[in-house]
């Protein structure tokens with residue numbers, strides 16, 4: 001049915017779609033074509049055309065509505081945008097196609113010729129009542145212009161709102177994404193930091209974090225009289241657990257120990273330093289007792305029974321403790337001291353704590369310093385020999401001298417052998433040092449032989465290692481030959497205990513030396529087992545009786561103890577003589593002692609009474 | 624401190640994003656000045672760029688409709704982009720409300736926006752992942768929440784693989800994803816081809832995308848066909864995207880210049 005343009009449009013009963021005939025579809029298709037490609041439309045061409053047909057009907061209704069309403073045009077414009085026909089081009093082409101084709105395609109062209117006003121008057125489209133009364137065509141054109149205007153307004157508004165909404169939402173998405181990324185980064189940094197500062201097995205703070213916290217204690221304020229304490233904890237016999245139950249059980253145990261330690265240490269930082277070593281930092285101690293309490297709690301915590309692999313297990317720990325003012329120390333000092341102290345706790349029996357003792361540390365440090373300086377000192381010739389006379393008790397003749405090694409330490413002055421021989425034995429330097437002493441003593445002995453036919457023999461102390469060494473015989477033989485020294489001018493002293501423990505090889509060594517004519521003496525006789533039986537089988541020619549027995553002879557002969565000592569000595573002497581051994585008493589300091597020794601038949605004596613150790617030049621004078 | 628491998632990158636919105644440029648081509652406003660500027664440079668090089676993007680988006684729409692009609696109810700859309708007009712879940716759920724959709728994109732802003740759009744939709748979600756790490760996608764708990772790999776799945780890889788380098792072995796990536804699919808699953812895929820355009824045009828287009836977060840790697844028809852290894856192509860096979868089951872014959876004027884080549888294949 002063709003719409004009658006002359007009829008007053010009925011605003012209530014809007015014309016149905018079928019009222020527009022094929023023109024409607026033609027127009028909608030043209031409209032669809034015009035807007036296709038202006039933006040992405042999520043519909044098929046057919047759907048688009050159908051949608052636009054609907055809008056076309058609404059346009060026509062709006063054109064004819066009485067009274068003319070702006071709202072209709074706005075709505076159509078915004079519906080276009082809602083259908084995603086939403087671009088500047090979309091709007092331009094829409095207006096163009098409506099203006100060009102709507103009336104024509106739908107046969108809505110104003111009936112009859114255009115009025116004069118509508119053909120030429122500038123205000124033809126104004127629609128104002130003053131324009132001389134527009135005809136129906138003019139009215140339609142007028143309405144069309146106003147409709148297009150409102151469609152454009154509605155469209156532009158909707159497009160702007162949509163653009164703003166989309167901008168807002170993408171910005172929000174970017175912001176959220178950025179926040180999430182930052183959050184994730186922070187979290188991963190926190191996780192990374194946790195990993196970097198914690199031990200993966202026990203989740204305790206690790207060495208790095210501990211070092212940081214310890215350094216923090218020093219940074220905060222080192223001068224205000226603050227103190228700190230550190231407990232260095234090490235499990236006793238953990239290696240055994242690992243070896244017997246396996247590493248997995250060992251790890252399980254470590255995890256449990258860590259948990260107990262953390263609980264035992266309360267608010268104090270517990271860190272795992274590695275292996276079975278833990279450390280507790282006790283900040284702001286007021287006195288040593290504060291740390292001792294923590295250490296006791298830690299020991300108790302560690303001592304609790306564990307179940308590992310279904311097996312009940314007990315372990316103990318040793319703890320090295322340092323507690324001191326922050327001022328005047330450093331983190332590494334504290335840790336070194338704690339570590340040293342831990343070793344003290346271990347070596348004094350484990351399952352206990354030890355407290356750092358600066359004096360003990362000082363002594364150990366000196367020992368350490370001495371022992372490490374000794375090899376170079378030997379190279380540099382810092383060692384020398386003093387000689388102490390061994391005198392005959394019958395006629396006061398100088399029989400021999402005992403070579404005593406000295407270390408002229410550049411800082412510490414002259415050191416006696418008790419300060420360094422033990423160290424040399426520990427480090428093994430004793431072999432080289434002993435060789436040097438032997439060679440030097442032989443050289444000196446030979447010099448005295450050249451000076452006098454009554455030259456003393458030189459008595460040299462041998463360390464166990466030297467006695468056992470395979471090269472001893474060769475070494476002595478070489479020296480005797482080198483210095484052309486009569487073998488009986490050399491005496492080798494070995495201690496009773498060394499003698500007892502010597503293996504067959506050493507006995508062979510001594511026998512060969514004795515066969516050469518070298519004198520063999522037992523030093524410090526009476527301090528060990530004093531087993532006389534071996535003396536028969538050994539190639540010994542002299543006993544040196546320990547100063548302890550001689551000491552007893554200082555007291556008046558009326559004292560019972562003194563009498564006992566004298567009797568022992570007398571028995572010893574007669575026994576020795578039975579075995580064809582001479583006896584030399586050591587540590588003789590008074591004339592009384594000398595007299596009493598002489599009275600019981602002792603052969604020779606050595607001690608301050610007969611001469612202190614002296615440099616070789618002074619011995620020369622005694623010849 | 625060195626950033627550990629697992630720390631995420633920060634968001635850089637000062638660099639043009641391929642996802643947001645694509646939105647601009649489709650007529651959306653989910654983009655920033657840098658994106659618009661790069662998109663305009665692309666239009667200067669290839670004036671039909673918006674039409675090409677729209678044609679690809681229309682291919683996506685038609686393929687989803689096809690897949691729903693074929694009975695598929697699970698969609699794994701990798702490289703899903705900024706949700707704008709005509710998203711997979713809208714198309715699929717309008718036709719079959721029980722359809723589930725998982726969107727996957729590497730662009731955190733795209734994923735953020737997807738989540739906002741999907742808020743309240745229990746059958747669709749978005750995760751951030753890289754197609755170059757298919758195992759992470761396949762094992763992702765969110766993916767497994769909505770997708771049952773025992774049932775047919777529509778794997779959508781539309782307009783994505785031209786952002787993946789040859790070194791990353793796109794054929795293997797698709798193959799790995801395919802290996803997780805049940806028989807009766809489908810692959811819908813398109814990608815920018817190097818065909819139908821002069822080298823000069825390509826150079827200019829590549830230069831634009833070099834400035835973005837995702838440089839371009841176009842592939843020829845033969846290579847694109849290879850991506851469908853193991854799938855049986857449905858009619859009309861691998862074609863310029865406007866030619867794939869068009870809604871009307873006059874959809875795209877000069878298909879040779881459509882850049883995108885794609886198709887749909889079914890897993891036997």
Ligand SMILES: C[S@@+](CC[C@H](N)C(=O)[O-])C[C@H]1O[C@@H](n2cnc3c(N)ncnc32)[C@H](O)[C@@H]1O
Pocket residue numbers: 641642645679680683701702703704705727728729730733752753754755780781782783786787837
């Ligand atoms: C051109 S859009 C395609 C959007 C949608 N699939 C379509 O065809 O309408 C490409 C999307 O792929 C994403 N993309 C690029 N490389 C990717 C990768 N390696 N892994 C996952 N998504 C990627 C981009 O972030 C972008 O959102």
